Amino acid sequence: MSFTEMKELTKKNQEFIHIATNHLIQAGKSDAEIKELLEEIIPVILEKQKTGVTARSIYGAPSEWAASKTASPAESDQQPLNENPWLMWLDSSLLLLAIIGLVNGAMNSFGVGANYGIITLLLIGFGVGAGMYMMYHFVYRDQVKTGKRPSLLKALGFLVLATLAWSFVFFLAALIPSSINPTVTPTVAIILGAVAFGSRHLLKKKYNIRNAMQPMP
Missing domain, CATH: 1.10.1900 (c-terminal domain of poly(a) binding protein)
Known part of the structure; x- marks a missing residue:
């Protein structure tokens, strides 16, 4: 050289x-x-x-x-992490849905916490999951590629935007009429969380998906 x-x-x-x-x-x-x-x-x-x-x-x-x-x-011999946007979004959404379902179901079993409808749970899980992927795509992806940390101003700016977007998702969820959004019992919420967690594990094992919430390898 x-x-x-x-x-x-x-x-x-x-x-x-x-x-x-x-x-x-x-x-x-x-x-x-x-x-x-x-x-x-x-x-x-x-x-x-x-x-x-x-x-x-x-x-x-x-x-x-x-x-x-x-x-x-x-x-x-290890395969590179899969950065397909749809798979990363699904991975984040299933993880959040699993957490929300298990925590909400456990709390409601003891008579505390809010009872969510099935559409509300799905909207929150997949909506916030999309926000997590956007944070990775616009803020942390370059850090993964080059090792350079994003600027603090850029990270804070997208965090504020993501928080506003998540608040809007929760606002929309609250407007869904109960006639099409049946309340989920604690047992069903726990089952839903467990299924989401298991599905994420299987997808991650099959496709080696990068975790958008843990961008650095």
């Missing part, structure tokens, strides 16, 4: 190499090992960037590429 080759890289590709190098250093790779690894990919990046293809498009996030070069054989 020469200085000339680095200068020929676009700014985006230079940033990829810089971030990847930092991750390799943190992983304990020697200068010689890092040089050897980068010499394998820089010629490819230089060739591909002529057609507008970036290093990220070829190798994925720099942190993930570096991790693939430093992982143990057992870790290398």
Whole structure:
């Protein structure tokens, strides 16, 4: 790897190499090992960037590429986390539905807490789940890719927006007429929570879904 080759890289590709190098250093790779690894990919990046293809498009996030070069054989066999938006939203929604159902059912068994309707529970679970995915997508996704923490102002701004959106979801839930929103008994709420928890576990095991509420690996 020469200085000339680095200068020929676009700014985006230079940033990829810089971030990847930092991750390799943190992983304990020697200068010689890092040089050897980068010499394998820089010629490819230089060739591909002529057609507008970036290093990220070829190798994925720099942190993930570096991790693939430093992982143990057992870790290398692990599949990358699935970031399909619909699956991540479903994963968050099922987790929240499980928590709400189990907690609400347990509390109502002792005569405390509010009795929710079935549509209310589903609306809250999937509505707040969507908000959790939006927080990941707009705030924490870059942290996962590059290791850089989001700015405090950006995080607080989206948190305020998410809180307002969640409040609106609860407001809408309260407007649903009881004629189409039958009240859930404590037993049914607990069963619903258990089913949601079990379904999430099976989906996560099958599709290896990234948890939007725990963005850092």
